[in-house]
Amino acid sequence: MKIMTTSGGAAGRAAVCRTSFHPDAANREELILNLYPEERFQTFLGFGGAVTDSAAYVYSTLAPELRAEVVGACYGEEGLGYTLARSHIDSCDFSTEPYCADALEDDAALERFSLERPGKYIFPMLDDIVRACPGLKLMLSPWSPPAYMKDSAERTGGGKLRPEYCGRWARYMCRYALEYRRRGYGVFAMSVQNEPNAVQSWESCRYTPEEERDFLLGFLAPELRRQGLGNVVLTIWDHNKERLFDRVDAICSDPEANACAGAAGFHWYGGDHFDALRLVRRKYPDKLLMFTEGCIEYSKGSHGAQTANAERYAREILHSFNAGLNAFFDWNVLLDMSGGPNHKGNYCDAPIMADIVAGELKYNLSYSYIRHFSRYIRPGAVRIGTTCYDNDLGFCAAFNPDGSIAAVALNTSDEEKRGFVRLHGKLAEAVFPEHSISTLLIGGEEA
Template sequence: MKYTMITTNYAEQQFLETTGVVNSTPVGNMNVVNLYPEKTKQSMKGFGGAFTEAAGYTVSQMSEEQQKEIAKAYYGEEGIGYTLGRVSINSCDFALGNYAYVEEPQDFTLETFSRERDQQYVVPLIRLAQEAAPGKIEFLASPWSPPAFMKTNEEMNHGGKLKKEYRKLWAKYICRYIKDCHSQQINVTRITVQNEPEAVQEWDSCHYSGEEEMQFVRDYLGPTLKEEGLENIKIFIWDHNKELLYERADEILSDQKASRYVDGIGFHWYTGDHFEAIEMVGEQYPDLELFFTEGCVEYSRFMDSDDVYKAEMYGHDILGNLNAGMEGFLDWNLVLDEKGGPNHVGNYCAAPIHLNAANGTYEKRLSYYYIGHFSKFIKPGAKRFLVTRYTDRIEVTAWINPDGEQVVVLLNRQSEDLPVVLRHYGDGAELVVKAHSIATVRITK
């Protein structure tokens, strides 16, 4: 067997390749990472990012050729292998302002429903990705807020709740959105009930308790999707931070009628690792799809961190989530401007690619390559397999692709090089994972 080792490190060597042979003689017992490809776990659904209005607007400021390059960098065959996308139902904070598809409070038939706003920047960005992608992109759609008139606080920002008398109409509204996307060949296959239902934000937000989310799924969203011929659309609950993942899953799925409509659970990273929560949910509810639905490096907390720190946040979290059972990964904004926006309330963040329209340039940040060490090589349909490792200073996840290729991702966040012996039942290869680097090893016959 032979291997190719692809390395990206803090010295900005990106996707540097070396090759070698997996020895057919014993490699010893020290510095070992054991591989057990016969011991498989979850399957990978894919990787992707969010098509926000901010991303679409920013890309639109670049030349036509640059727009295509950026789309190919994510979704093209020469890119980092994205096959999934996230879209917002109505506006989110990374929009140019609040907007909804219906603004008329008396429109109980959704006659005035219009996604004209999405046609300006969101849909063109989707089209660029679709043109670049070798296959079909699947989208997960999430609402940040219903229209203001449907909410108790009469505005899209600052939380509030969905008024009880609008629950059925809101469910129909979501169905209308999905059908409208499908009519434009935007393949929405999954929805979340509410982005960050526990958060009351200064931007677009809406609060649901666990009981309220359960009731909305059970009595309105699930039945309405079925009535509208959309029962194949997968409903995801929670879509918020991992520290309450298990509690929210248990609160909603303990209702048997509601649980029949729920296909997955989404989680974010903003409150820390909590990888055990993913594992607990997977063990308790093995039929649920487990998706990371949002994460980014917030400038409000990490403005002074360098690119290595930001990239290693991604590497550590993706790797830990994968080993806990994650099946799909959706980063936040695909691209942002040089300030980390636009954002209609100034909630600026980092993205893997930043653009500067003023001078007509764009930059792939180190995080782009760190994400790519997973997304480019772990293919849809790949199965995770088990490993053991000699130290917690090296972080490891391992996968077997549908074609039989083994993919091992190794993350070294230490300030010194670490030796690694990849071993399968005594035979293997001796490697060195450089300080502050990530390496993907592809093993083929």
């Protein structure tokens, strides 16, 4: 067994060791971490990040060799191994400016719809990513319809979609997916609305559960089918976990709406609530559970708290995975050193940040912690059964398509943890330093 460890408390110190399995002759009872490959749960789609207008703008300022480094660091097999991406329909807060593909109220046929501004920075970055990752799966999410479609007449500050524009907005959203697919971007999923319960100073739009259900069922799903986009996975909620089950149940208790909704998206800003995933998984086992956004907000956290920030990512991935997670999307794949640009000043951290003046990239510790999962739990992997002797030691595992087992152990305590990984009646000793993350690889490239 190969064990790769990053110690956050030691400024990101990395270590690799190997240990062997031996018969459990003494029937050891203490310090056991069990692996049960025959007990299988959800299939994992993959990991990814968001190609926002801001991320793509920062990317455009970099020298060619640094752009290649960013793509390799995120989508290369030796980097994070991402195979997914998320981007926004029209502008969001992580855009350099507000924009729409068609802001004209008198253009009912969308004849003047244009992705010239929306794709100005995003398309060149996506082109480079697709060359590195030809099978890229892209998710699109809207932050707000054009102002004229809303009761507030503003794209910012919440507001609601006016009923008379539901059909046009559905066609508008589908037009994005069609244009993206024509450019060779594999759009596989679409949110009904990003954060439909939020009133933000940036682009936002509110939907009650009934409004989201009615728009999904009466307009968006039928329009996708009419446009030949029936295989796009429609994703409901796309907001924090504390109301994930409530929203999914409100929509999917309707059999027709349930048939239209293929996934439930969620964020981390409202707290852990990992049991919300278990509730959805129990009642609606056919739904994909996708973490669609999370980042360290400078208004609530610190860029300097590297260990705490990295552990937040790892806790989210590990416990969500054990609760039924199918896909994980980080937020911006790249930002500048201020945590932007952001046209509303909502600055945040990213795993990779660019010093545009110095022409350098800075890798935060969160990058290494994400990699412990994303590099080794591959698309098509299946979560397997695990148990762990200590609740302070997070533990999850997956059976990969190549036959390897990738397990991740997260120690967020101030004390070293020791344990014995138990598999098929054999034990292998492992040591987990304080504030560390370890990937345990059994079989595959470790063999």
